[in-house]
Amino acid sequence: MTFPDALSRRDAIVLAALSAAATAIGPRLAHADAAAVEAEIKKLYADKKLGSGRVKIDVPQIAENGLVVPINVEVESPMTEQDFVKAVHVYADGNPLPGVVSFAFTPACGKAAASSRMRLAQTQNIIAVAEMSDGSLFTSKVEVKVTIGGCGG
Amino acid sequence: MSNKPVPRVRVPANAKKDELIEIKTLISHEMESGQRRDSAGKVIPRRIINTFTAEFDGKTVFEATWHPAISANPYQSFFYKAVKSGEFTFKWKDDDGSVYESKAKIQVA
Amino acid sequence: MISRRDFLQAGAAASALVAASGLGPLNRVAAQQRLSQADILRFQPLGTLTLLYVADLHAQLRPVYYREPSINLGVGEVKGLVPHLTGKDVLAHFNLPAGSPMAHALSSEDFVALAKNYGRMGGFDRIATIIKAIRAERGEGNCLLLDGGDTWTNAWGALQTKAQDVVEAMNLLKPDAMTGHWEFTLGAERVKEITDKLPFPFLAQNIRDTEFEDRVFEPRKTFERGGAKIAVIGQAYPYTAIANPRWMFPKWSFGLREDDLRKEVEDARAEGADIVVLLSHNGFDIDRKMAGRVKGIDIILTSHTHDALPDVVKVGQTLLIATGSHGKFVSRLDLDIRDKALKGYRFGLIPVFSDAITPDAEMAALVAKHRAPFEKDLSRVLAKTEGLLYRRGNFQGSFDDVFTDAMLQVRDVEIALSPGVRWGASLLPGQDITFEDVTNACAMSYPQCYRTSMKGEMLKTVLEDVADNIFNPDPYLQGGGDMVRVGGMGFTIDPNATIGQRISNMTNLRDGKPIDANREYTVAGWASINEGTQGPPIWDVVSQYLTTKKTITPRPLDAVKVVNI
Structure with a gap:
């Protein structure tokens, strides 16, 4: 009442449903947390106040593939010589290391927006900090869900 | 790294003056994070492209610093306000010291 | 039709009959006599345009029994709202008399007894009859037939022919556009092979390639029908690459892509569309949320979650239509469009009771032809x-x-x-x-x-x-x-x-x-x-x-x- 051994012994293939998460995570390594992200921000900006608003993080609400998660950050700014976005730093609080990417903009960009693709080990928050030409800082945070998937619908 | 990284860029050949254009770039690279272990349990050493730079007529207009969380075959897009005709130079700096380069001209009318 | 009122009356009459005779639920013959094709198709027309909508057919070329859920929970803000009502709650909400045809079609109540009375539902040949009849009534140039996807897969014949059987059957219905979900499990190459030859567009604003984020399919198409310009935007199932094997379409990325959708709506308006329709495989709750967040969509034709609703759900000014699955229903939405705006509508969820509707001969022959090679296996x-x-x-x-x-x-x-x-x-x-x-x-x-x-x-x-x-x-x-x-x-x-x-x-x-x-x-x-x-x-x-x-x-x-x- 069982299938030939050749078939039934193929145990190595773990339920696909598990694989998305498993692949992204790999062997369980220590991961960063909110404190590690804060520490990174402090390294750059000490205890300077972080304002809210102006920074828009665009990520999929659910990641299709933990190894390739698109991220777009856009900061409200006229992008003139007098008033522009100097830098945007992106962090993830559930990866082995908190840093993801830093963008350095110039007024020549015309628009303070950039897209990259990142690896996310698990469901976690993405934090972006924008530094304006006058030295002021703005931040925002968004969660990305990394799911096992499967189960069609 | 099995193959030499190959950059690919999308820059519009023409733009109107003061038009906001999106520039898209890709480069083939494994972006070894330094977080993985081989079958023997040894950490595979980090080797990533750590910096992407876009210059226009020799002047840096945009730069990205990539950490190990950036995906393999890294993608980077950004904007540029087309003021005059000229040439972009894109540079990718590898952990091993290599620099990969690609150029693209734009005509602004 | 079947406007709801008609059915209610039919149902009420049926109940009365039952009570009088004391014979229990209508026997099958009586049910068929009550349910004539004319009754099912009766509809008080409105305006100049008719939208016809099917979805989630799942390659079911022939009629089936399909029991609606007895548990379909809504969580958070949608708790207790349609479509998260089941059984008696559905009947109460829509005023459907127990035992009536629509009560049977829309709920799990007394399913076995009523299924024996009313018979199977669906079948491409019956759907063809309904669509042809409505086109004849309204004029072909005044109708728009849209397919919400989950059409090409999940029957043996479709699997064996890599969807060729369903694609040909659908083409015979002459849809104007479709979007998709399970279609993608045919693999990117086969999907492209089919869509390149389709005599109508496969629309998906939310699929982009994984390299430069180029579009994979047309996002939208504007149709001129019934004297109006109707923009149809396609929204494929946003979580296809999570719910189904991504390796089958490794270069395609999906997602909700709300910002892109807003732009499509704006562009459609700018290009002169009188109304904007989202042909969506999001699923009902996602569509309900999206309707509240993306302004300017007149109608969302929703699918994926298989909900069948005999009435329109309104979110702000947006109408949501849920047409059910497995060919059980064809949705008819008559629209009165004047001065570049939607002035009125009338909706009917037409139940495809296979015993009451005459099969379309041309479709029946095509289905039989495609079934023949597999008939022995299937039976x-x-x-x-x-x-x-x-x-x-x-x-x-x-x-x-x-x-x-x-x-x-x-x-x-x-x-x-x-x-x-x-x-x-x-x-x-x-x-x-x-x-x-x-x-x-x-x-x-x-x-x-x-x-x-x-x-x-x-x-x-x-x-x-x-x-x-x-x-x-x-x-x-x-x-x-x-x-x-x-x-x-x-x-x-x-x-x-x-x-x-x-x-x-x-x-x-x-x-x-x-x-x-x-x-x-x-x-x-x-x-x-x-x-x-x-x-x-x-x-x-x-x-x-x-x-x-x-x-x-x-x-x-x-x-x-x-x-x-």
Whole structure:
């Protein structure tokens, strides 16, 4: 009442449903947390106040593939010589290391927006900090869900 | 790294003056994070492209610093306000010291 | 029609008759006499344009029984709202007399008795008759037929012909546009091969390639019908690459892409569209949320979650239409468009009662032609069922028990997992279970029934993850189907809890002991999204089980306990 051994012994293939998460995570390594992200921000900006608003993080609400998660950050700014976005730093609080990417903009960009693709080990928050030409800082945070998937619908 | 990284860029050949254009770039690279272990349990050493730079007529207009969380075959897009005709130079700096380069001209009318 | 009122009256008359004769529910003949094609098609026309809408046909070329869910929970803000009403609550909400045709078509109440009265629903030849009749009535140039997707897969013939049979049948219906979801499990190459030749556009604003984020399909098309310009934007299932095997379309990325959608709506208006229609495979709750967040959409034709609603749901100024699945209904929406705006509408969810509607000969011949090579396989009797077999519902259905029992026995494992897909027709007590019936519930391009082992804690992780994909209170964070079906293990679920907290009391049904987080269990399952999964196709596993078992006696579905609802 069982299938030939050749078939039934193929145990190595773990339920696909598990694989998305498993692949992204790999062997369980220590991961960063909110404190590690804060520490990174402090390294750059000490205890300077972080304002809210102006920074828009665009990520999929659910990641299709933990190894390739698109991220777009856009900061409200006229992008003139007098008033522009100097830098945007992106962090993830559930990866082995908190840093993801830093963008350095110039007024020549015309628009303070950039897209990259990142690896996310698990469901976690993405934090972006924008530094304006006058030295002021703005931040925002968004969660990305990394799911096992499967189960069609 | 099995193959030499190959950059690919999308820059519009023409733009109107003061038009906001999106520039898209890709480069083939494994972006070894330094977080993985081989079958023997040894950490595979980090080797990533750590910096992407876009210059226009020799002047840096945009730069990205990539950490190990950036995906393999890294993608980077950004904007540029087309003021005059000229040439972009894109540079990718590898952990091993290599620099990969690609150029693209734009005509602004 | 069937405006709702007509049906209510028909139903009320039927009830009166029943009461007078004291014979119980209408017998079949009486039901057919009540339900004439003319009655079903009767509709007070409005305006100059008719939208016709079908979705989630799942390649069911012929009529089927399909029991609507008896449990379909809404969580968070949508708790208790349509479409999360089932059974008697559906009847009460829509004022449907018990035992009436629409009551039967839309709820699980008294399903077996009423199914025997009213017969099967759907069938491409009946759908063709309805569509032809409406086109004849309104004029072809005043109709727009749209297909919401999940059309090309999940029947044996469609699997064997790589959807050629359904594609040809659909083409005969002459749709104006479609979008998709399960279509993508044919693989990117085959999908492109088909869509390149389709005589109508396959629309998907939310699919982009994984390199430079270029569009893979046209996002939108504007039609001139009934004196109006109608922009149709396609929205494919946003979580296809998560819910289904991404390796089958590795260069395509999906997602909700709300900002892109806003731009499509703006562009459509700028190009002169009078109304904007979103042909969406998002699923009802996502569409309801999106309707509130993306302004300027007049109509959302929603699908994926298989909901059938006899009335329009309004979110602000946006009308949501849910047309059901498996060919049970054709939606008709008459629109009065004047001065570049929607001034009025009239809606009818037309039930495709196959015994009342004359099959269209041309379609019937095409379906028969495509069936012929597989007829012998399809009609092979494997067993008989003594009870109702169905799948649809948030948790294990009686047909799912057949699948999990088959895996436990044939793959010799302690625990079996079966996907909570919403498709799969129902069988009535006393029916033979044919190979066609089995494949209607499992025909897909990644059918391997794997065998593996898993620790108890991993099983918990799987259940929690799937549960969060159904019961997350934010519709945008919901993906996939119903809860994963489980054999050999019982559990308690609190849908309103948070991830990690929903599942408890996981019990090994073999010995009644709690599942041990650290012990390895042998596990079988099918529909793995992993590339290279090995194992016999699930239909072989189930067929082998049924052939040996000969008679299926469904048992009470008490292994899953739902709490706090």
